[in-house]
Amino acid sequence: xxxxxxxxxxxxxxxxxxxxxxxxxxxxxxxxxxxxxxxxxxxxxxxxxxxxxxxxxxxxxxxxxxxxxxxxxxxxxxxxxxxxxxxxxxxxxxxxxxxxxxxxxxxxxxxxxxxxxxxxxxxxxxxxxxxxxxxxxxxxxxxxxxxxxxxxxxxxxxxxxxxxxxxxxxxxxxxxxxxxxxxxxxxxxxxxxxxxxxxxxxxxxxxxxxxxxxxx
Numbered sequence: 011x012x013x014x015x016x017x018x019x020x021x022x023x024x025x026x027x028x029x030x031x032x033x034x035x036x037x038x039x040x041x042x043x044x045x046x047x048x049x050x051x052x053x054x055x056x057x058x059x060x061x062x063x064x065x066x067x068x069x070x071x072x073x074x075x076x077x078x079x080x081x082x083x084x085x086x087x088x089x090x091x092x093x094x095x096x097x098x099x100x101x102x103x104x105x106x107x108x109x110x111x112x113x114x115x116x117x118x119x120x121x122x123x124x125x126x127x128x129x130x131x132x133x134x135x136x137x138x139x140x141x142x143x144x145x146x147x148x149x150x151x152x153x154x155x156x157x158x159x160x161x162x163x164x165x166x167x168x169x170x171x172x173x174x175x176x177x178x179x180x181x182x183x184x185x186x187x188x189x190x191x192x193x194x195x196x197x198x199x200x201x202x203x204x205x206x207x208x209x210x211x212x213x214x215x216x217x218x219x220x221x222x223x224x225x226x
Contacts (some may be wrong), residue, residue: 061088
């Protein structure tokens with residue numbers, strides 16, 4: 011938790027350093043409207059099941075045309091689909107994360123791209139089972155309370171304006187992060203995405219849709 015607070019302070023310092031380059035308006039507040047929904051609609055077919063993902067955003071336009079700073083903080087809680095063929099058949103996960111991106115947009119068409127740092131603190135819990143040839147199967151459990159991961163995320167986005175206040179953003183993203191330690195690979199890492207069979211070097215991509223509201 012101290013590491014997460016330190017990362018938040020660094021983000022605030024970066025914004026404060028650019029304070030003269032950021033307009034007080036407009037400021038956009040948004041939330042991801044896709045993450046987690048398929049896991050409720052298709053709980054038997056989707057890899058993560060009944061997963062709650064809350065990921066709000068704040069976007070500040072900078073004084074330089076086409077430049078902005080985007081900050082998001084998220085929370086995810088759920089579990090992966092049960093697969094009896096694996097030694098770790100399923101995992102429960104819960105975590106919080108924060109991201110910051112420096113974004114540039116095209117002034118002629120509503121396409122933009124951004125890149126920036128991200129940090130996540132997550133916990134994992136599961137049971138495992140090893141087949142025993144003579145005396146039966148060996149079972150056990152593991153519980154990782156505070157797993158740290160830090161890295162960067164890049165994305166490309168298309169903005170669809172609904173009216174003067176609301177807009178939809180369709181986004182393709184890729185994240186890469188390092189996870190210190192030697193624990194079982196997480197099936198899903200909050201803030202990063204699907205990381206099945208990845209232990210220390212985590213890489214994940216995906217698609218999301220965000221709804222933004224212009225405050226002023």
